[in-house]
Each structure stands twice: as C-alpha cells, then as structure tokens.
Amino acid sequence: xxxxxxxxxxxxxxxxxxxxxxxxxxSLILRINDRGPYVDGRILDCSFGxxxxxxxxxxxxxxxxxxxxxxxxxxxxxxx
Numbered sequence: 001x002x003x004x005x006x007x008x009x010x011x012x013x014x015x016x017x018x019x020x021x022x023x024x025x026x027s028l029i030l031r032i033n034d035r036g037p038y039v040d041g042r043i044l045d046c047s048f049g050x051x052x053x054x055x056x057x058x059x060x061x062x063x064x065x066x067x068x069x070x071x072x073x074x075x076x077x078x079x080x
Contacts, residue, residue, distance in 0.1 A: 002047070002048060002049040003047050003049050003050075004028060004029075004030055004031075004047060004049050004050045004053060005030055005031050005032070005033045005034070005046075005047045005050065006019065006030045006031070006032055006033070006034075006044050006045060006046045006047065006050060007032065007033070007034035007035055007036035007037060007044070007045040008032045008035070008036075008043065008044055008045075009035060009036065009037075009043070011032045011068070011072070012032070012071055012072040012073070012074050013032060013033060013034075013072050013073075013074050013075060014031065014032065014033070014072025014073050014074065014075055015031070015032045015068060015070065015071055015072035016029060016030070016031050016032075016068075016069045016070040016072070017029070017030055017031075017032065017066050017067060017068055017069060018030075018066070018067045018069055019044065019046065019050070019054065019064050019065070019066055020064060020065045020067075021054045021055055021056060021062045021063075021064055022062070022063040022064060022065055023055075023056070023062055023063060024054075024055045026053070026054050026055050027054075028050055028053050028054055029069065030046065030050055031072075032072060042061070043066070044064060044066060
C-alpha cells in the first residue's frame with residue numbers, strides 16, 4: 001500500500017514505467033506488480049504511496065502520462 005508500485009491490465013509484470021501527473025508535473029518511476037484497475041476508463045492503479053508522491057492521493061485520480069522504461073519478465077517477485 002505505501003510502496004511505489006502500480007497495477008496495469010496488460011503490461012508485463014515487472015515492467016518499470018515513469019508516471020507523470022499531467023496536472024502538476026510530478027513524476028515517479030514505478031514497477032508494475034499487479035493486475036487492474038477494474039474501473040472503466042482507468043488504465044493504471046497506483047499504490048497509495050505512489051499516489052501521494054504524485055500528488056493525487058486526496059482526489060484519488062489524475063490524468064497521467066505513462067512511459068515504459070524497461071520491459072518486465074512476467075514474474076511477480078524474484079526469490080533467491
């Protein structure tokens with residue numbers, strides 16, 4: 001919840017993205033670690049920690065730009 005991660009319906013798990021809040025210019029690098037969102041019209045579901053750092057935790061949604069930095073390998077978590 002307080003981490004800086006996000007859910008996306010189709011991006012490969014583990015993908016690293018830069019998310020920019022278009023309303024205030026704040027940006028953050030996140031890892032896609034889950035599936036969702038399951039609300040029509042939404043393409044990304046950020047953790048509370050990510051939403052707070054991006055400045056939209058109070059209103060709950062924001063217009064964002066998503067840029068892929070590194071494709072993931074489809075694995076939820078790596079264990080040694």
